[in-house]
Amino acid sequence: MTVHSLHEAQKVREVFGPVLPRLQEVESFLAHELGHSLPMVTDVAGYVLGSGGKRLRPALVLLIARMLGYSGQRDVRYGAIVELIHTATLIHDDIIDESDLRRGRPTANRQWGNQTAVLVGDWLYSRTMDLCLELGDIEVMRHLNAATLQMTEGEIMADQVRRRLDLDIGTYLEITRRKTAELFATACAIPALFQPSTLHLTSPLMDYGRDLGMCFQIVDDVLDFTGSRSELGKPVMADLREGRVTLPMILLRPRLDGRQRASVEAVLRDGTFQQVSERELAEVVRTSGVLDEARSRAAEYAARAASRLHRLPGGVECDALLRATEMLLERRC
Amino acid sequence: MTVHSLHEAQKVREVFGPVLPRLQEVESFLAHELGHSLPMVTDVAGYVLGSGGKRLRPALVLLIARMLGYSGQRDVRYGAIVELIHTATLIHDDIIDESDLRRGRPTANRQWGNQTAVLVGDWLYSRTMDLCLELGDIEVMRHLNAATLQMTEGEIMADQVRRRLDLDIGTYLEITRRKTAELFATACAIPALFQPSTLHLTSPLMDYGRDLGMCFQIVDDVLDFTGSRSELGKPVMADLREGRVTLPMILLRPRLDGRQRASVEAVLRDGTFQQVSERELAEVVRTSGVLDEARSRAAEYAARAASRLHRLPGGVECDALLRATEMLLERRC
Numbered sequence: 001m002t003v004h005s006l007h008e009a010q011k012v013r014e015v016f017g018p019v020l021p022r023l024q025e026v027e028s029f030l031a032h033e034l035g036h037s038l039p040m041v042t043d044v045a046g047y048v049l050g051s052g053g054k055r056l057r058p059a060l061v062l063l064i065a066r067m068l069g070y071s072g073q074r075d076v077r078y079g080a081i082v083e084l085i086h087t088a089t090l091i092h093d094d095i096i097d098e099s100d101l102r103r104g105r106p107t108a109n110r111q112w113g114n115q116t117a118v119l120v121g122d123w124l125y126s127r128t129m130d131l132c133l134e135l136g137d138i139e140v141m142r143h144l145n146a147a148t149l150q151m152t153e154g155e156i157m158a159d160q161v162r163r164r165l166d167l168d169i170g171t172y173l174e175i176t177r178r179k180t181a182e183l184f185a186t187a188c189a190i191p192a193l194f195q196p197s198t199l200h201l202t203s204p205l206m207d208y209g210r211d212l213g214m215c216f217q218i219v220d221d222v223l224d225f226t227g228s229r230s231e232l233g234k235p236v237m238a239d240l241r242e243g244r245v246t247l248p249m250i251l252l253r254p255r256l257d258g259r260q261r262a263s264v265e266a267v268l269r270d271g272t273f274q275q276v277s278e279r280e281l282a283e284v285v286r287t288s289g290v291l292d293e294a295r296s297r298a299a300e301y302a303a304r305a306a307s308r309l310h311r312l313p314g315g316v317e318c319d320a321l322l323r324a325t326e327m328l329l330e331r332r333c
Numbered sequence: 334m335t336v337h338s339l340h341e342a343q344k345v346r347e348v349f350g351p352v353l354p355r356l357q358e359v360e361s362f363l364a365h366e367l368g369h370s371l372p373m374v375t376d377v378a379g380y381v382l383g384s385g386g387k388r389l390r391p392a393l394v395l396l397i398a399r400m401l402g403y404s405g406q407r408d409v410r411y412g413a414i415v416e417l418i419h420t421a422t423l424i425h426d427d428i429i430d431e432s433d434l435r436r437g438r439p440t441a442n443r444q445w446g447n448q449t450a451v452l453v454g455d456w457l458y459s460r461t462m463d464l465c466l467e468l469g470d471i472e473v474m475r476h477l478n479a480a481t482l483q484m485t486e487g488e489i490m491a492d493q494v495r496r497r498l499d500l501d502i503g504t505y506l507e508i509t510r511r512k513t514a515e516l517f518a519t520a521c522a523i524p525a526l527f528q529p530s531t532l533h534l535t536s537p538l539m540d541y542g543r544d545l546g547m548c549f550q551i552v553d554d555v556l557d558f559t560g561s562r563s564e565l566g567k568p569v570m571a572d573l574r575e576g577r578v579t580l581p582m583i584l585l586r587p588r589l590d591g592r593q594r595a596s597v598e599a600v601l602r603d604g605t606f607q608q609v610s611e612r613e614l615a616e617v618v619r620t621s622g623v624l625d626e627a628r629s630r631a632a633e634y635a636a637r638a639a640s641r642l643h644r645l646p647g648g649v650e651c652d653a654l655l656r657a658t659e660m661l662l663e664r665r666c
Binding site for chain 2: 038119121123126142146160
């Protein structure tokens with residue numbers, strides 16, 4: 001772990017303080033679930049789940065359940081389910097993107113091959129639906145499945161605009177919403193579905209989570225340019241290498257001269273820095289001001305998320321959500 | 334279409350005569366569903382669904398719903414859902430098996446690449462769950478999801494014994510049950526869940542469908558040795574080329590001499606016939622008697638399936654199920 005990731009981990013612990021013991025229960029649930037699966041699932045899913053994810057989505061489920069006065073066990077179960085869906089998505093997305101590294105380690109597809117990665121992702125999707133069906137909350141299932149469908153559709157859309165420098169900002173935001181923000185929205189809304197008295201909060205909670213997810217992803221896209229390899233756990237500008245055009249590059253595009261534009265297109269096409277050096281391109285991006293503009297966009301989503309908290313019950317959990325929003329905006333890895 | 338497949342298609346039409354108009358409704362539902370999806374899904378799933386599958390699983394849903402006196406529309410919907418799950422499984426399985434041909438045409442992975450095939454399969458799985466959730470039948474969902482999970486587990490088990498000539502018959506039957514028979518069982522049992530008065534038939538219908546599915550798959554495994562390339566729509570002994578050891582080869586194994594055994598192992602390992610000619614190996618298999626033994630096994634499952642029909646309401650539909658059982662046992666492609 002680097003100094004930055006240690007620092008970030010410490011911050012996560014502070015912000016999610018009120019639900020740390022419950023997060024431990026989510027971990028136990030996940031460990032038990034995978035420990036009783038087929039060996040291939042135990043190995044591969046255990047590897048991905050154990051790679052240092054921050055458990056943001058389960059923490060949101062737990063914090064919001066507590067904020068709404070829920071005292072049962074379903075928050076732990078659904079926290080684990082949301083993390084398993086997220087894990088399945090990571091595994092399949094890394095196949096689509098042909099990614100080699102995630103969080104400083106080889107991706108599952110690189111380590112075990114595409115075939116195994118397809119199977120383990122499929123297994124996780126089916127098994128999470130099984131876990132939902134055991135609980136029998138049809139409304140929660142509708143939300144979770146809708147999010148899963150949107151994530152796949154987001155990945156399909158992303159695949160279709162891959163390597164296209166002329167991607168427009170509207171399509172970028174739509175892809176970001178589907179691929180990332182909808183699962184955040186669903187994680188936040190699920191606890192409202194536990195009790196009839198909180199059903200009316202479903203929609204404001206979804207809105208909060210969606211804005212938080214948009215902020216999270218845009219920051220991620222900025223960090224891809226500003227972070228170091230050790231902070232990111234993957235090469236700098238991995239998005240560009242894998243053909244993904246994100247907000248900073250969309251903002252930069254009209255300011256590129258012909259030669260620069262051709263260089264960026266070469267990276268998108270070839271996946272390597274040959275026509276332009278990595279350092280040179282990073283310098284162009286950093287001095288252009290687009291990273292600040294992208295951060296401002298993320299800050300707008302964070303501010304909107306924060307403003308939505310006023311419509312929710314207050315208390316220490318609401319304060320924690322506010323700090324979580326700030327933390328995601330300011331994170332370094 | 335070859336003479337054989339025309340003949341088979343004619344037979345299917347005869348056997349499923351009582352539900353042909355309803356099968357047409359399933360087709361319309363599938364066409365409408367895919368016509369309103371993302372273009373990638375419309376293209377890829379439409380290609381696989383339009384490749385001449387016999388719609389056995391929807392036909393079973395429809396016939397059994399009619400046998401049980403069901404008069405609503407859910408049988409059409411679930412017939413389509415079962416076919417979509419089957420389609421998703423074919424698409425992902427062809428990635429795992431690295432198959433090039435299915436039903437005489439390039440597989441989806443060969444035509445569009447693994448990435449697209451992963452995404453379209455994922456989309457189909459999520460969308461079918463969505464369709465189920467719209468109907469809200471939690472018991473049907475439990476059955477369908479359990480079947481989907483078993484199919485993935487069957488494929489995982491199959492992947493782990495790939496290229497192993499020493500596969501035992503118990504593991505082969507277990508893989509066959511999970512990969513094929515459980516979806517047949519579920520297709521047959523779903524209509525019993527539509528009405529409280531038929532709930533008690535769920536278990537006998539699952540047993541019927543499971544035996545039928547075992548018969549179907551064993552016949553498939555025999556046809557892989559006896560069919561011609563044009564009948565099969567893929568190379569003869571495709572199973573062996575793709576590293577799958579099936580019942581005929583398991584039965585043959587103890588009768589192979591050292592040289593023959595090494596030859597088969599070479600095909601399993603290399604995916605090509607180099608140490609032994611295709612014709613020579615086919616001859617060994619055909620003259621050994623193992624194909625008749627495997628067919629006898631399939632016939633035992635067919636007989637057991639037929640005997641289970643006695644526990645069900647009679648009528649023209651029951652006669653049709655009996656003829657369907659015979660048809661699957663005797664089919665040539």
